[in-house]
Amino acid sequence: MITGSLVALVTPMFPNGDIHWEHLDNLVDFHLENGTHGIVAVGTTGESATLDPDEHCRVVGHIIKRVNGRIPVIAGTGGNSTREAIELTTEAHKLGADACLLVVPYYNKPTQEGLYRHFRTIAEAVPVNQILYNVPGRTACDMLNDTVERLADIPNIIGIKDATGNIPRGADLIRAVEGRLVVYSGDxxxxxxxxxxxxxxxxxxxxNVAPRGMSALCEAAIAGNKDEVARINESLMPLHRKLFLEANPIPVKWALQRMGLIGEGIRLPLTPLDEKFRGEVEDALIASGAL
Structure with a gap:
């Protein structure tokens, strides 16, 4: 079972948008040294929407090679085309990903039956562990708990990233799929x-910016240590809030740049963090001890 703090890793870039491979190596090393439990490569935070398929696979493969089996690597391979998702998932499996993260199809707004068939088809096509990803705030399509329950019976669907932020709904899902798949937060x-x-x-x-704190938080929460969770979470809450002042990954890439870990590159249509927000993000970095 993959558990703990799974960083949704950014993809470092040069100012012209080219991938900065040296900075990517440095980020992987930063997480290996600071207790991160797993790396999610080329998800939303990794700017998957603007990497072409070749770049997408090269980044996944590069991270897998750098990690070298020390922690799990989960490859983002979802899409709103079932065929494309199968192709990306197949390639990630060949590259040695420990699991793949598959987002609910965006923009085309499939039915619940369409979602079930989409994920079942991918799972049957590629024998790699797969984690579903429900984030209706970005996809404009919400996979309901009943649909997840149906998918939980497919052996290589091992988990779901629930980014709804709805705790009662998430708790209901945890109870419904207990023993069949695990639920991760995406919020x-x-x-x-x-x-x-x-x-x-x-x-x-x-x-991305507070790996030790997030690892400690996850360990305490999974162990049920409420007092420790409250203490750590209070220190991290400024980051939780301020890293979403503009669309992710705009603020977190600026934060990493401010920390000296990456350069200023980001791809259009995303733009660098607006100057009016930079002081707030910097204050959050200082308050959490990240800076």
């Missing part, structure tokens, strides 16, 4: 509560 601000309700980890944006 930093509510992750502690979901893990205390039985979730097994957090796919985290905040972990």
């Amino acid at each position: 930093d601000a509510t992750a502690a509560d979901l893990m205390l309700a039985g979730g097994k980890g957090n796919v985290s944006v905040t972990a």
Whole structure:
């Protein structure tokens, strides 16, 4: 079982948008040295929407090689085309990913039956562990708990990243799929509560800049240590809030740049963090001890 703090890793870039491979190596090393439990490569935070398929696979493969089996690597391979998702998932499996993260199809708004068939088809096509990803705030399509329950019976669907931020709904899902798949949070601000309700980890944006804190938070929450969770989460809450002042990954890439870990590159249509927000993000970095 993959558990704990799973960083949704950014993809470092040069100012012209080319991938900065040296900075990517440095980020992987930063997480290996600071207790991150797993890396999610080329998800939303990794700018999957603007990497072409070749770049997408090269980044996944590069991270897998750099990690060299020391922690799990989960490859983002979802899409709103079932065929494309199968192709990306197949390639990630060949590259040695420990699991693949598959987002609910966006923009085309499939039915619940369409979602079930989409994920079942991918799972049957590629024999790799797969984690579903429900984030209706971005996809405009919400996979309901009943649909997840149906998918939980497919052996290589091992988990779901729930980014709804709805704790009662998440707790209901945890109870419904117990023993069949695990539930991870995909929402930093509510992750502690979901893990205390039985979730097994957090796919985290905040972990990019505060890996030790997020790892400690996840360990305490999974162990049910409420007092420790409250203490750590209070220190991280400024980051949970301020890293979403503009669309992810705009603020977190600026934060990493401010920390000296990456350069200023980001790809259009995303733009660098607006100057009016930079002081707030910097204050959050200082308050959490990241800077």
